[in-house]
């Protein structure tokens with residue numbers, strides 16, 4: 178039997194690529210950067226399986242490429258808002274993702290952004306490097322403790338829960354907004370209204386999926402409800418936040434700080450964010466550990482192995 182042809186749109190850690198190469202006719206896109214619509218359409222015609230990343234856009238037009246050969250899109254990542262899932266379902270293209278393996282790594286980054294913003298780590302680091310540190314003094318760069326603060330989680334899936342677990346270790350109190358009540362949480366932690374949660378959270382941390390339903394859920398009106406001392410953290414998807422509105426709110430002192438790991442148009446960052454005060458900007462590092470990126474690759478391989486064996490892939494989303 179000829180080996181299925183697989184395309185990775187990026188370089189993966191060696192161990193994960195090596196596992197795929199054992200079983201498949203493997204191609205790794207040489208440029209290691211997002212593929213455009215034409216390149217993705219060509220890939221849809223030339224391969225049996227396509228393994229994209231979050232910044233490879235797969236709209237209906239690409240999925241419905243005439244002469245399509247691809248039968249499975251095995252996404253390298255848990256979020257799949259860059260893939261038109263309805264179009265895939267209609268076209269009979271299977272889509273899988275990599276849940277579970279990047280939960281802890283992403284929650285670590287959410288907590289790191291809380292610490293960096295609340296303890297003013299970046300300001301301090303920049304001041305020191307600029308040679309502007311005048312030495313220790315009782316009122317120098319005072320931040321705020323996490324202890325006792327209310328963490329408002331927007332979305333309450335795996336990553337939100339892992340973030341809550343870490344935040345509790347820092348003495349934070351937990352509240353959440355989600356479509357569903359979590360039976361294992363105290364009833365008062367649940368907020369059916371995002372606006373009500375935003376009005377009382379000291380830190381609002383986003384953990385909802387991307388997509389049309391959640392686009393700009395954090396807009397100027399929502400930001401206006403947040404207390405002036407509040408901090409916004411986003412490790413989910415940039416599309417959740419109206420970025421110019423966030424920049425304006427920070428500039429006006431409407432909220433105290435923001436920590437972002439994701440952006441609406443990655444790898445572009447809205448210029449207004451660079452000009453905003455009290456903002457920490459990370460380049461989508463949520464899942465960026467050696468352990469996690471290997472585990473993500475292995476999870477994609479598990480899904481491909483099952484699919485090409487004629488079985489149900491474990492992480493099928495379409």
Ligand code: 8YV
Nearest residue numbers: 230231253254255256463464
């Ligand atoms: C991934 C992510 O590394 O898995 C996700 O949804 O956001 C990231 O942490 C990235 O999307 C790669 O596709």
